[in-house]
Amino acid sequence: MTVPQSATLLAWYDRHHRELPWRISPAAAKRGARPDPYFIWMSEVMLQQTTVAAVKAYFAKFVGRWPTVKDLAEAPSEDVMAAWAGLGYYARARNLKKCAEAVAFAHGGVFPDTEEGLRALPGIGDYTSAAVAAIAFNRPSAVMDGNVERVISRLFAIEAPLPGSKPQMKAKVAELTPTDRPGDFAQAMMDLGATICTPKRPACALCPFNETCVALATDEPQRFPVKAPKKAKPVRLGAAFIAVDRAGRLLLRKRVESGLLGGMTEVPTTDWSSRQDGETGLDSAPFPADWQTAGAISHVFTHFELRLSIFRVGPIDEPPGNHGFWVPVTELDGQALPTVMKKAIAAAIPTAFSTAKG
């Protein structure tokens, strides 16, 4: 055998597949069973750029609270955003809701069963449309995520850097994908990448492809995939304001629907680039008050690092004017607070969350 065969991988998958809450077993799939497309879609959206470990609790929470796509479509957006809080990439949650509404109200509650039909829905791109088509509907789509890129780049020792080499790799995936059991094949490639063909220290001795892998035969597998160099992260500075009234309520705001942390809840802050190092930002407080310093936090986003000076005041009488909405400090868990905002609050009110981070 000189080239990789799908049957080799499928035999490995039969014995070494991961058991995950949204999956059915390969034995059941062979008997003709299919998983719930709603579960597969939900898991795939949550898993975009996110680890299985982080997704599990959120998946259980979402399908427990909204067992069908219709339930999710009819849920208030604020509830969906609050349930997603902490998982990151919040455009996924906004699109999840839009997609559920499209399926429930424009497709009769039934997911499209083709890659093209799925691709037209909000939040579903090249990867997710192929993955849902293959896994939920057993379509022979070429499924390529970061795991598959790593496996393919090593199997064929592809020197061209990502992302430019994606079309070349996708052609290899399409060539390998079988018409029999394409859903299991897609999941097998991802399981292989996640458990054997790992970024560092791959377990090549256990790999079903170790007799045909060009990188293993001629090079260091962990050198692949070759990637374009990354850009440096700039630092942005700002200040956050923690105001508590005499009733023990915290002042919050809702962010605009688009962009960074779009649609999520925040504490009042200055903007995050104008302040020069050394200034306090107090002149940008939401209202005049006896603001006290309460430390600082740092938070790393995908493309910049944010350093926030924290100021607090209270207990105070509610100031005149509309500055947002006031929520009891004991009820913050029901809010759509992203992690960076929980850090800012915890810096000023250490008891605000049972699991404060940062």
Added chain:
DNA sequence: GATACGTGGCC
């Protein structure tokens, strides 16, 4: 094609 978009875990 380049850029915006979160978070937590690992070494």
Added chain:
DNA sequence: TGGCCAAGTAT
């Protein structure tokens, strides 16, 4: 401990 990484999509 700071950089890297994890089942990408939208614009």
